[in-house]
Amino acid sequence: xxxxxxxxxxxxxxxxxxxxxxVGILLAFLxxxxxxxxxxxxxxxxxxxxxxxxxxxxxxxxxxxxxxxxLLGGIDLSVGSIVAFTGIIAAGxxxxxxxxxxxxxxxxxxxxxxxxxxxxxxxxxGKLHPFIVTLGMMSIFRGATLLVAQGKPISGMSPAFRFIxxxxxGPIPFPVILFLGCVIIAGIVLKRTVFGRYxxxxxxxxxxxxxxxxxxxxxxxxxxxxxxxxxxxxxxxLTSRLNSGELVAGxxxxxxxxxxxxxxxxxxxxxxGGVYGTLIGALLIGVVSNxxxxxxxxxxxxxxxxxxxVIFAVLLDRLKRRFRTA
Amino acid sequence: MSDAPILHFEKLTKRFPGVLALDGVTFSIQKGEVHxxxxxxxxxxxxxxxxxxxxxxxxxxxxxxxxxxVNFSSPHxxxxxxxxxxxxxxNLIPALTVxxxxxxxxxxxxRRFFVDWNRMRKEAQELMRFLDVDIxxxxxxxxxxxxxxxxxxxxxxxxxxxxxxIMDEPTATLAQKxxxxxxxxxxxxxxEGVTIVYISHRLEEIYEICDxxxxxxxGRHIATRDVRDVTMEDLIRMMVGREVVERFPRxxxxxxxxxxxxxxxxxxxxxxxxxxxxxxxxxLGIAGMVGSGRTELLRAIxxxxxxxxxxxxxxxxxxxxRSPLDAINHGIALLPEERKVHGLVLLLSVLDNLxxxxxxxxxxxxxxxxxxxxxxxxxxxxxxxIKTPSLFQRVxxxxxxxxxKVVLGKWFARNCxxxxxxxPTRGIDVGAKVEIYHLMNRLLERGASIVMVSxxxxxxxxxxxxxxxxxxxxxxxxxxxxxxxxxxxxxxxLGRREEYASVG
Numbered sequence: 001x002x003x004x005x006x007x008x009x010x011x012x013x014x015x016x017x018x019x020x021x022x023v024g025i026l027l028a029f030l031x032x033x034x035x036x037x038x039x040x041x042x043x044x045x046x047x048x049x050x051x052x053x054x055x056x057x058x059x060x061x062x063x064x065x066x067x068x069x070x071l072l073g074g075i076d077l078s079v080g081s082i083v084a085f086t087g088i089i090a091a092g093x094x095x096x097x098x099x100x101x102x103x104x105x106x107x108x109x110x111x112x113x114x115x116x117x118x119x120x121x122x123x124x125x126g127k128l129h130p131f132i133v134t135l136g137m138m139s140i141f142r143g144a145t146l147l148v149a150q151g152k153p154i155s156g157m158s159p160a161f162r163f164i165x166x167x168x169x170g171p172i173p174f175p176v177i178l179f180l181g182c183v184i185i186a187g188i189v190l191k192r193t194v195f196g197r198y199x200x201x202x203x204x205x206x207x208x209x210x211x212x213x214x215x216x217x218x219x220x221x222x223x224x225x226x227x228x229x230x231x232x233x234x235x236x237x238l239t240s241r242l243n244s245g246e247l248v249a250g251x252x253x254x255x256x257x258x259x260x261x262x263x264x265x266x267x268x269x270x271x272x273g274g275v276y277g278t279l280i281g282a283l284l285i286g287v288v289s290n291x292x293x294x295x296x297x298x299x300x301x302x303x304x305x306x307x308x309x310v311i312f313a314v315l316l317d318r319l320k321r322r323f324r325t326a
Numbered sequence: 327m328s329d330a331p332i333l334h335f336e337k338l339t340k341r342f343p344g345v346l347a348l349d350g351v352t353f354s355i356q357k358g359e360v361h362x363x364x365x366x367x368x369x370x371x372x373x374x375x376x377x378x379x380x381x382x383x384x385x386x387x388x389x390x391x392x393x394x395x396v397n398f399s400s401p402h403x404x405x406x407x408x409x410x411x412x413x414x415x416x417n418l419i420p421a422l423t424v425x426x427x428x429x430x431x432x433x434x435x436x437r438r439f440f441v442d443w444n445r446m447r448k449e450a451q452e453l454m455r456f457l458d459v460d461i462x463x464x465x466x467x468x469x470x471x472x473x474x475x476x477x478x479x480x481x482x483x484x485x486x487x488x489x490x491x492i493m494d495e496p497t498a499t500l501a502q503k504x505x506x507x508x509x510x511x512x513x514x515x516x517x518e519g520v521t522i523v524y525i526s527h528r529l530e531e532i533y534e535i536c537d538x539x540x541x542x543x544x545g546r547h548i549a550t551r552d553v554r555d556v557t558m559e560d561l562i563r564m565m566v567g568r569e570v571v572e573r574f575p576r577x578x579x580x581x582x583x584x585x586x587x588x589x590x591x592x593x594x595x596x597x598x599x600x601x602x603x604x605x606x607x608x609x610l611g612i613a614g615m616v617g618s619g620r621t622e623l624l625r626a627i628x629x630x631x632x633x634x635x636x637x638x639x640x641x642x643x644x645x646x647x648r649s650p651l652d653a654i655n656h657g658i659a660l661l662p663e664e665r666k667v668h669g670l671v672l673l674l675s676v677l678d679n680l681x682x683x684x685x686x687x688x689x690x691x692x693x694x695x696x697x698x699x700x701x702x703x704x705x706x707x708x709x710x711x712i713k714t715p716s717l718f719q720r721v722x723x724x725x726x727x728x729x730x731k732v733v734l735g736k737w738f739a740r741n742c743x744x745x746x747x748x749x750p751t752r753g754i755d756v757g758a759k760v761e762i763y764h765l766m767n768r769l770l771e772r773g774a775s776i777v778m779v780s781x782x783x784x785x786x787x788x789x790x791x792x793x794x795x796x797x798x799x800x801x802x803x804x805x806x807x808x809x810x811x812x813x814x815x816x817x818x819x820l821g822r823r824e825e826y827a828s829v830g
Binding site (some may be wrong): 192193194196197198200201204205208209210211212213214215218271272 | 572580628630649650651653654662667668669670671672673678681682683685686689692693694696736
C-alpha cells in the first residue's frame with residue numbers, strides 16, 4: 001500500500017495527470033517540434049516534414065494495430081519479422097513469380113493476417129503469454145524470410161507497385177494517406193463499435209468481460225489478426241519504397257511501434273488509451289529521430305534517446321495509476 | 327481488564343482532497359478488550375485504522391498508545407511498536423513457508439548471515455500450539471486455505487509481540503466452522519492480554535465476541551457502548567442514522583412453473599451428481615462451507631467452467647451451455663462473488679459497464695446507437711437508484727452498494743430471468759444490503775427466479791424459499807423455509823459422509 005505523500009502535492013499530481021491525459025502528449029510533441037525547428041532551420045522545410053511523416057507512416061500503420069493489442073493487455077514482438085516476411089513475399093511475386101500486381105498485394109496482406117491470427121490463436125487457446133508466443137514468431141519469420149529470399153534481397157518492383165510506398169496524391173505521399181486512414185478508421189471503431197468497446201472492457205477486466213457474455217478469445221484473436229494484417233501493409237509500403245525486399249527489413253520495429261503506443265498514453269496494463277495518442281506518439285518518435293539526424297548526432301544516440309523516452313512514458317503511466325487510486 | 331486505555335483517540339481528524347474522512351473522533355479502547363468498530367462503508371473505519379497503523383498521516387488530533395502520543399510513519403513502525411493489522415488481502419508471500427512468513431522481516435540468524443531455520447521452525451510451531459491450530463510450519467503458504475492464511479497472519483503479528491491486533495472483516499471469507507476457530511483464537515489472545523479491534527459488517531458476530539462497540543458515521547464518532555447495553559436495532563439505527571424497518575424485507579411470492587432444472591451435473595473432482603430445480607418467482611438459497619462447491623456450481627451452470635456430465639433444462643427444454651454467452655442467451659445472469667474482480671470493469675464508466683451485455687442489441691452492423699444505449703442506461707440508473715454524478719463516472723469511484731447495483735443493472739437491461747447470485751451482499755453495509763434485497767424482490771415480482779449462494783446464514787434463512795445445503799461438491803440436503811434453522815443447515819453442512827449417503 002503506497003504511503004501518501006503530503007495531500008497538497010497529491011492534489012497537484014492528480015490535477016497534473018488529468019491535464020496530461022487530455023493534452024500532455026500533444027504538448028510534449030509541440031515542444032520537441034519547435035525545439036528542433038529552432039535548432040536546425042532545415043527541420044521546418046516542407047520536404048523534410050513530408051519526409052518525416054512518410055517515415056512515420058511505415059511504423060505508424062503497425063502502431064495502429066498494436067494499439068488494439070496493447071489495449072487488450074497483450075503485446076506482439078513479431079511485427080518486425082512480419083514486415084520482412086510479407087515484404088519478401090511481395091517482392092517475390094513482383095520479381096520472381098509472375099509479376100502480378102494483385103497477388104503481390106493480396107497474398108502478403110493475407111499472410112500478415114494469418115500470422116497475426118496464429119499469434120492470437122496460440123496465445124489464447126494455449127493460454128500462453130503473447131510475449132513468448134510472438135517472441136518465437138519473431139524468430140520463425142525472420143528465418144523464413146531468409147529462407148524464401150535464399151539470403152539475397154529481391155529488387156526491382158513494377159512502377160504500379162512502387163506507388164504504394166513512393167507515390168504522391170497531390171502533395172501528400174500515399175503512405176501518409178494510408179496511415180491517416182488507418183488512424184481515423186481505428187478511432188471510429190474503438191469509439192463507436194461493439195468491437196471497440198469490448199476491446200476496452202476485456203483490457204480493463206477480462207473476467208468481468210467474460211462473465212458479461214463477451215467472447216473474449218474471439219476478440220483477442222481478432223485484434224492480433226488485425227495487427228498482423230497491418231504489419232503486412234507496412235511490409236508492402238516498405239518494400240515498395242525501398243524498391244526491394246530486404247532481409248533485415250523491419251528489424252527493431254517492435255520497439256518503435258510499442259514505444260509509439262505507450263508514449264501515446266495507452267497503458268501496457270490494458271483498458272486505457274486510444275489510437276489518436278498513438279498517432280502523436282509515432283510522430284514524436286519520428287521527429288526525434290529526424291531532428292537528431294539533422295543535428296548530426298550519431299545514430300547510436302537515437303536508440304539511447306528512444307529507450308529513455310519509452311521508460312519515461314511507462315513511468316508516467318505508473319504514476320498516473322498510483323495517484324488515481326490514492 | 328485494566329482501566330487504562332491502551333489506545334486513545336483525541337479529536338482525530340483526517341482530510342482527503344474534497345473529503346473529510348474523519349472529523350474530530352474521540353474515544354478510547356481499553357487494554358485487553360475486544361472492541362468492535364462498526365459503521366457503513368465510508369464511515370471512516372478504514373481511515374481510522376490506516377492512521378493508527380501509519381499507512382495514512384493524520385491531519386489533526388492525537389493518538390495515545392499506552393498513554394504516550396504516537397504518530398507512526400509506516401505500518402512497519404506501528405508493528406515494531408506493537409500494533410498489527412490484518413486486512414482482507416493478506417500480506418503473505420505465497421512461495422515461502424509458514425515459518426518464514428511468520429518471521430518475515432525479523433529472521434533469526436546465526437553467524438550474522440545464515441537463517442537459523444531450527445529456531446525459526448521451533449518458535450513457529452510454538453505459536454501454532456499456543457493458538458491451538460494444526461498447521462505444518464514447513465508448508466508453503468500458497469497451499470493453505472484462506473482460514474489458515476489468516477492464522478498465519480495472526481501468528482506473524484504475535485511474533486512481533488503485537489499488543490493491539492486490528493482485524494478488518496476477518497470472517498468475510500470464512501466458513502462457519504472456521505469462524506468458530508477464529509473466535510476461539512480471539513479468546514486465547516484476549517486471555518493473554520492482547521487487545522483486539524474488530525471490524526465487521528456482521529452484527530451477530532459482534533454480540534458473540536466483542537466487549538464494547540464503537541459506531542462511526544460519516545467520519546464522526548456516534549457512540550461507544552458496552553455490547554450488553556445496546557440492541558442490534560439501536561446499533562443499526564446509529565450506523566445508518568435513521569430507522570431501518572426491516573433487515574430482511576422478504577415478500578412472499580407464489581412459486582410458478584419450473585424454469586431451471588439441473589440433472590446429475592458433474593465436474594470431476596469439484597461437483598458430483600448435482601440435481602435440483604428452480605421455479606418461477608422463488609429464491610433458492612444455497613448454503614455450505616467455503617469450498618463446498620457452491621461458487622463452482624454457479625460457474626458450471628453459467629458455462630464458465632466445462633461440465634463432464636449432466637444436463638441443464640431451461641423452461642423444460644434441454645439447454646447446451648458452453649459459454650457465458652450461451653447462458654445469457656438462455657436468460658441466465660451471474661452476479662459474481664467478487665464484484666471488483668469479476669463483475670465490473672472499474673476503469674470504464676457506468677454507461678460502459680451497464681452496456682457490456684447489451685451492446686450487440688443496441689447496435690446496427692456493429693455500430694453502437696448511442697442514443698438507445700444512453701436511454702437504457704439512464705433508465706437503469708433511475709430504476710436501480712444508482713447514485714452516480716453522471717453516466718460517464720468511472721465505476722471505481724462509486725460506493726460498494728452502488729457498484730453492486732451496476733452489476734445488477736447490467737442484467738436488468740438484458741432482461742434475464744434466472745439470476746445466479748454469489749454472495750450478493752458481501753462487504754456491503756446495512757443500508758445498501760436492504761436495497762439489494764428490495765431489488766431481489768422486484769426481480770421476483772417481474773417473474774424472475776433467483777439462486778442465491780450466501781455464507782451469511784441469517785440472510786439465507788430470511789430470504790430463501792428453499793435451501794440446498796452443499797458439502798464436498800454434493801448436495802447433501804434440501805430444507806423448506808419451515809424446516810430451515812441455523813442448526814439444521816450447519817448439521818448438514820458439517821455432517822459426516824455416512825449421514826447423508828442416503829440423501830445425496
